[in-house]
Amino acid sequence: MGGDHGPGVVVASALRFLAASDRVDLILVGDEAKIGRHLGSADRTRLKIRPTTQEVGMDEAPSKALRGKKDSSMRVAIDLVKSGEADACVSAGNTGALMATARFVLKTLPSVDRPAIITAVPSLHGHTHMLDLGANVDCTAEHLFQFAVMGSELVTAVEGVAAPRVALLNIGQEEIKGNEQVKQANELLLRSGLNYVGYVEGDGIFLDDIDVVVADGFVGNVALKCSEGVAKFVRHSLSTQFKRTWFSRLAGLAAMPILKQFRRTMDPRRYNGASLLGLRGIVIKSHGGADEIAFENAIHIALKEIHANIPKRIGEQVGRHLDSGHYKAIA
Template identity: 55%
Template sequence: MGGDFGPRNIVQASIACLSATPSLHLTLVGQPSLLEDLLSGLSAADRARLQIVAASEVVGMDEKPSQALRGKPDSSMRVALELVRDGKAHACVSAGNTGALMALSRFVLKTLPGIDRPAMVAAIPTQAGYCQLLDLGANVDCTAQNLVEFAVMGSVAAQALGVNRPRVALLNIGTEDIKGNQQVKLAATLLQNARGLNYVGFVEGDGLYRGEADVVVCDGFVGNILLKSSEGLALMIAARIEKLFKGGVMSRLAGAVAMPLLKRLQADLAPARHNGASFLGLQGIVVKSHGSAGVQGLQSAIQRALIEIQENLPQRLHGRLEDLLP
């Protein structure tokens, strides 16, 4: 029921995913009459793999997490998470209020043993491939210990995605030991002593895009600013190039060559909007799609949830945490 456009895009994405993935079963949680109306185009065969679970309340996009937690026992977000907790669903996908989703996820699903606060992670494109950046906004203020946990979780997630001995770095404003705030400096000391982790030190903002690490760790304030400013910059560059390419015949030819690449790059640079971001560290799978995600973005988020189900990500994390946490 959440997100900037309510259930409309979510239902459309659900319909598309059901038809693309015959083994998929989906449960929509929300106001049944509203959802039924939006489902009118669905074939009977696909409709059989979709159920609706009623939830009478909706968490607003600017509602305080504490309000969603205490004041709305029957919100669609909460009911969806309870389905995961009770084994009635393998994963929860939401485009709703990030802070509320995190608070409710922690309360309903609980964190894995050894994890204080779950983190939000997404893959960011670099000159060398991708890096897993976390946290992306779920945890605004972080202790050094939180950052260490993010490092461990990011490392395990990167391994699950096929990276061998992922290089883990702390995002900082310099690479020398004396640089950074207290949390980052202390986290560096802790990570240097962490067993079984390929910690490679500090990485700066430009180093991230040069591909100096496979996992880049920061607090949620910094990660969110980095992610959104990157989106904004990619859009600005595309807009400037587009304008340039409207100049003359030659420019239009150049534009025809460059535009598809730029569009792909833009999508790549807005992972939360386009591909979904994962909550790591919970006893269950939760994928957050951007509040303003389009149908395709929501489809990607559902697909990401499917991959994490196949990879058994929470169980993998659980298995590795005891070895890795200092």
């Protein structure tokens, strides 16, 4: 029921997903009548509706949603993961409420202090993964270190990269670079056994050959949103230029196939789907503004994480680093 466009987009993307994927069933959680209307006469063989009576608003306070909305589509979808009826939950709803509810219902993995949000972002070398994207502000060095372990394991499990290149997001201006947390996390990472390549600055996210970029949730969120903003700004400026005169319209026509190919490279829909990492279950957050192609991508990410058994692998890796004694658990 979440997202800017409501159940229409989710239902359409569910049908697209089922057409493309064998041996996967979907449960649509939400207002039965509304979902039914969007389903129409579609084949419901591998599709169930789980009716709920409440919805979490996109701007609702997470604590309020958690206390007062026990029959919301969001809560029930996560309950289904907890009970084992579902293997993963995909939602385009309120991020704060989704994280709070997932944390409350599923719990964090035993060795993980704080769950984090991770997504893939396009880069010159294909793409990179970045975390945390806003679940945690004011992270300690140990938090950043755990994010690195989780991100590295995700990329190994889902993409088959044996030793993902991990970097810490930092700035180059201060005498001894960055703030205290980042400097200490750097020390922890240097002796971690991860394939740690050191600091990266903001531009490096998109230009350097890196698999995992680690940042505090405040910084990571700003970095992600900035990149979305610049991309929108570029698309807008380009299309304005191509519409200015009759000559530029003609040129735009000639350039259309190339511009389309270019847009595909940058298409944020191909990257839609952020994972809530560090929980005892799989929860994927779709962008609120996702269309059916974008939301379908988020379902595919969930499927990959199911096949890769992400929560178990993350738990083992973080636990292993904790046991190795080269960094201390956080109180």
